Amino acid sequence: MGFLRTLNQERIVFAITVLIFVIASLTLPGFFSTDNLVAIMRSVSVLGILALGMALIIIGRGIDLSMVAIMAMTVAWYLQMMNNGMSSSSALLLALAGVIAIGLINGFLVAYAEVPAIFVTLATASFTYGLVRSQMIDQDAVPIPAGSWLEDLGRLRLADVPIEVYLFAALALLGFLCLRYTKWGRYVYYAGDNPIAARNSGMPVRPMMMLRYLISALIAFAAGLLTAGSLQSMNTRVVNSTQLYDIVLVTVIGGIGLSGGKGGMRNVLIGAALIGIMLNAMTILDIPLLYQNLIKSAILLAAIIFDGVINPRDEQTAQQGDI
Template structure:
């Protein structure tokens, strides 16, 4: 009976959190300097951008969508902004231009999904390819890496500064998590996101403007991607546009799904993203200390994702309706 109660209490979020604690304890006992304060801060800082992008993905996935253009939007919008500053444009004007570009891309993506009714998987994949190609061909011609201008001013502190000893990327990620939590929990629009993800047809019958809401989800995701780009660029003093061709977008999906956000929509919250991000952070930090090859790290992350999903499906079996994967 006690085992049955334990199984009913468990869900994917709790399972992943338990895995995180077990990994943390194991690495603490076996790896030198893992528990060092600087290493713990470095661990959290290394996944701060991943967590911020995960928040953008969360909003879209809750509404039964997916956004594969997040990383491309982040990289190109920030790289273009910094190039404009190099060319003499004032900092705030350049950043505003980059933000408008990110929001414009997201708006067009949302229109493709909501009004043209193109499946989100294909619409965002095509948009990611377009944004990267258009950015490299017309906006940041002739370079893969755009270095941060020396005239960025206080904005540099967002990536390199500290607040009461805590690196600013962590502070910004925590602030973004709080904002998204309040938005989803206490606003009518946030409740609409859950309602649409849970049952799109019923939401439409209930009077929710479904199509504009779907567009809004992608616009919010694009804005969050721009914030993540600022943190990335100011942290390393450059934006490498080749990040678009990396596995980063899959890592973003990983932290969202791993934490327990349902791809079928309408199920999940900010806490799920935090839990998934922490697991990936602990895992990547430990594997880096052990000098495990990058390709092997990807295999291990994939296996952990599969394990978490399989265990959750056994502990919390879904019926046919809740097991549907939506229209992504």
């Protein structure tokens, strides 16, 4: 009984991850090979980086549905400007200005206008996609111009491991240190647990909320650059894919509570590991993408239900309607 009381979502998911990994290693041909393990890490790195940004928002009692649109459309615009002859530095500054503007708009509307985050970020995602696709780029897939630094980034390896794996690990470590050992990190948890009490105690809840959405937007842009370097292009159709749901799945399945104030970067690592191993195993088993999406949807629904049971939304959260 004492052991059962120590169980929580994080430990349960970690145990399931280890179990699936062991079974797949023993039964699936090629799963435990070095190349396949590196492929698993690479496949979840960009997704994990995006989930780190989403985790920061959710811990602070919010949600950001604009991350994939920011990732795809700002990087596509950056590539288009370079293809049109603009210098890389000038194009990068313009793209960064756009990213910062979107992040600040999201943060301002959520923090000061008090519009529910789910509606704000859904609207900015739709607007960003429509504006960039109709006015700033002329095709769905924008290639990297020849000689761009992104070509070198996509090919960069350290000990035969792609650079995005190291960046994912570094960002996770940085996020862990900030949340665990800094005053700002403690404020994020306090604001997520009880924003009114945090505000009454003198914490800068609203400016901090704006900062979190800005960081989320910058993380999305960085993930987009890594994606473009890896694929040598940016396909804007990813905005209409299931990637956003995958980000939420990685975040929630690892044990970050949607009610806010709970979880951390370790939960993202566990969630990313589970999803990466599971998707790789399903691919080896040649399970059609349609059924893979169905399985992921079922897992996400189960995780949300489980989260609602162990992290019930309080009356204040329900009144806010923020997620």
